[in-house]
Amino acid sequence: MPFTYKRLDKDDCVFLFVDHQAGLVQLVGDFNPHEFRTNVLALAKVASYYGAPAVLTTSFESGPNGPLVKEIRDELPNATFIARPGQINAMDNEDFVNAVKATGKKQIVISGVLTEICVAFPALSLVEQGYDVFVVTDASGTFAEHTREAAHKRMSQAGCQLLNWAAVAAELHRDWRNDIEGFGGIWRDFIPSYWCLMQSYTASQNAK
Template sequence: MLKKDQSVFVLVDVQGKLAQIVKNSEALHENLEKLIKGLQVMDIPIVWLEQYPDGLGSTTESLASLLEGQQPIAKMTFSAVGNEEFLRQLESTGRKQVIIGGIETHICVYMTAKDLVEKGYEVEVVEDAVSSRTEANKRIGLEKMKGVGVSVTCVETALYELVGEAGTEEFKKVLKIVK
């Protein structure tokens, strides 16, 4: 079960043209926006990644605008665990539950999730907030993650698990975002 005080979100490489050509790009962006807004309501830290931004471009404006005041971590390794700045930011949160979303499911999302599990983190991939250029590659990435101990969730399940109960101000704010 995800816990507010133990969770951190890792946004992986939703950049440039690739972000527009992955399967169900529009739904991916809508779901990531809901997830980010919901996590912000609960003050859950977000670690923001970009793969080789000089070549692939910057994060999609709709997502980058939600992360004002933050800077993305540029990386060259497919797994973010190979990036010292990523590890520094992640460890500085003091949290051990990682919620992960972004692109591409079968490459950077998978490799980062796998390496985080190996480092002792509890990782949940948000199935409706990840994508690849093909549906088959997304499925393969999800299967590989499950095979190494990553749990699968969706935007609404993750947000409601974190909120925990109805009737609170956080719940009311999250409900408006999700609906």
């Protein structure tokens, strides 16, 4: 059977941020804290830039997991927020399921903490329900690299696509000419080595 390249479509995707909670984020060991924060906020900026719907969710906020990190809600003030009372798999919560359905989108861009639990469990459930699932690997964190790799294998074998936040941004954008400054601005702000490239571009444009 020939391969079918399923591209992300900015008009048919929803971003799910699952359990990026103040307590759980402290368990992330496969990225250093600065790197992980940068990746998560970059993904939130991408969702905001494309005007895609987003659903934010937490589990058992009153317990040690804590609240959703503030910066995500600040970047996505219009996102739907679901505080789950305790369900570990977000797809076991009816309000969350209905929030995803209400977007009318068939492509799911998902990230979360921890990768093998808070991301993998709903990702597998979403695939089972017929959604196309795209897992953002560098905006999802867990204890260690070996636990991350096991989770990635489990999800990819089920049909999830694995990509980083920059690939999400680029696949949605399609063509640099659509918005050089806006798209490049995201890269400039969240990829340190791109900062000087954008400066060079801006200088060359101003010199014309």
